[in-house]
Amino acid sequence: MNTYDASVPVFIHFLKSLSAILRxxxxxxxxxxxxxxxxxxxxxxxxxxxxxxxxxxxxxAAKGAGARLAGMPVPGFPDEEKTFDELQExxxxxxxxxxxxxxxxxxxxxxxxxxxxxxxRDLNFSGGAYLETWAKPNxxxxxxxxxxxxxxxxxxxxxxxxxxxxx
Amino acid sequence: MNTYDASVPVFIHFLKSLSAILRxxxxxxxxxxxxxxxxxxxxxxxxxxxxxxxxxxxxxAAKGAGARLAGMPVPGFPDEEKTFDELQExxxxxxxxxxxxxxxxxxxxxxxxxxxxxxxRDLNFSGGAYLETWAKPNxxxxxxxxxxxxxxxxxxxxxxxxxxxxx
Numbered sequence: 001m002n003t004y005d006a007s008v009p010v011f012i013h014f015l016k017s018l019s020a021i022l023r024x025x026x027x028x029x030x031x032x033x034x035x036x037x038x039x040x041x042x043x044x045x046x047x048x049x050x051x052x053x054x055x056x057x058x059x060x061a062a063k064g065a066g067a068r069l070a071g072m073p074v075p076g077f078p079d080e081e082k083t084f085d086e087l088q089e090x091x092x093x094x095x096x097x098x099x100x101x102x103x104x105x106x107x108x109x110x111x112x113x114x115x116x117x118x119x120x121r122d123l124n125f126s127g128g129a130y131l132e133t134w135a136k137p138n139x140x141x142x143x144x145x146x147x148x149x150x151x152x153x154x155x156x157x158x159x160x161x162x163x164x165x166x167x
Numbered sequence: 168m169n170t171y172d173a174s175v176p177v178f179i180h181f182l183k184s185l186s187a188i189l190r191x192x193x194x195x196x197x198x199x200x201x202x203x204x205x206x207x208x209x210x211x212x213x214x215x216x217x218x219x220x221x222x223x224x225x226x227x228a229a230k231g232a233g234a235r236l237a238g239m240p241v242p243g244f245p246d247e248e249k250t251f252d253e254l255q256e257x258x259x260x261x262x263x264x265x266x267x268x269x270x271x272x273x274x275x276x277x278x279x280x281x282x283x284x285x286x287x288r289d290l291n292f293s294g295g296a297y298l299e300t301w302a303k304p305n306x307x308x309x310x311x312x313x314x315x316x317x318x319x320x321x322x323x324x325x326x327x328x329x330x331x332x333x334x
Contacts, residue, residue, distance in 0.1 A: 001277050001295045006168060010299050044211070044319045110168050119327070128168045132177050134330070140307035141329060147308075148315040152211040160286075162308060163301070 003069055004106035007131055011062035011139060012095050016166020018058060018143050019091045021150065021157060024165075025051075026084040028155045036084055042149050051149045053079070055087045058142040059094040065135035066098045068114050069127050070105035170236055171273035174298055175265050178229035178306060182265075183333020185225060185310050186258045188317065188324060192218075193251040195322045203251055209316050218316045220246070222254050225309040226261040232302035233265045235281050236294050237272035 029036045040052045049057070056079045067074040075097055081087045110128040117123070125134060147162050196203045207219045216224070223246045234241040242264055248254045277295040284290070292301060314329050 001168065001170065001173060001299065003168065005295065006173065006299055013300055014304065044315055045321070048318055128172065132168065132173055133180055136303070137181065137307060137330060138326075140304060141311050141314075141326065144308050144311035145315055148211055148312055151215055152319070154212070159305075159308065163304060 003109040004103040020165035054146040061139035170276040171270040187332035221313040228306035236276040
């Protein structure tokens with residue numbers, strides 16, 4: 001599969017799932033008079049990130065991969081979201097950015113050197129290894145963790161929401 | 168990236184992470200005199216699968232994708248694991264099966280029709296769509312959920328265990 005098809009539409013598909021999952025979480029809060037800020041601050045462990053940050057990092061993984069593989073600067077989105085609406089807007093901005101990327105920019109991306117800093121370390125990948133062993137695993141890790149936080153909080157979700165909730 | 172490189176080595180990489188994560192969980196149980204069967208039975212929600220089943224489904228996603236994309240029958244592994252050792256053996260059998268798959272068998276796999284039943288429905292994909300929107304997302308979903316169960320239970324893990332724990 002070419003690098004564009006293995007990245008941009010996959011990220012968009014699962015960002016739409018994440019958006020749909022968050023809509024169900026917001027409806028759950030409304031139905032049960034739960035303060036949305038409480039739900040957005042939930043964590044599975046005190047030293048894990050809360051729901052809001054999981055969504056922000058999923059966005060970062062998707063836009064970072066799209067931009068780097070296209071050879072473009074990674075757009076910076078300030079991590080200031082505090083409401084479900086603002087997280088929906090973050091997801092919408094992320095899919096919007098991915099939508100602007102021309103598939104032609106991904107020619108040669110599989111072998112293009114990709115360098116980034118993570119956890120204070122310099123990481124160097126080929127584009128293909130970056131996408132398959134770093135960007136997509138990270139992306140799915142944070143989308144799944146967002147889902148897991150909400151399942152643990154009692155929101156009625158099933159795996160179909162993850163796999164195809166936005167379709 | 169060719170379909171072999173986008174599937175078999177990715178599954179093996181993250182199955183090794185899962186194996187390393189489970190070794191840390193087992194050591195955590197030993198150090199704190201926790202019955203391993205309790206840890207293996209933990210769930211994030213009463214209607215989610217326990218840790219053992221998360222590992223089994225991750226194995227199923229990996230061997231199913233490897234086999235289907237190679238045009239081979241999917242090997243059946245009975246879901247009988249009850250201990251950390253047996254889960255390690257399940258993971259080892261899965262990576263062992265994936266290791267036997269010749270990359271040449273994946274020629275044309277991206278466009279090969281893939282049909283499977285899930286949740287009582289017949290699903291039909293091209294090989295590429297099956298891998299990118301079904302098999303790998305499912306795989307990462309269950310590996311991440313196993314990690315999340317253990318983090319929630321207090322096992323000392325970090326994302327580097329997920330990304331590169333088996334390297």
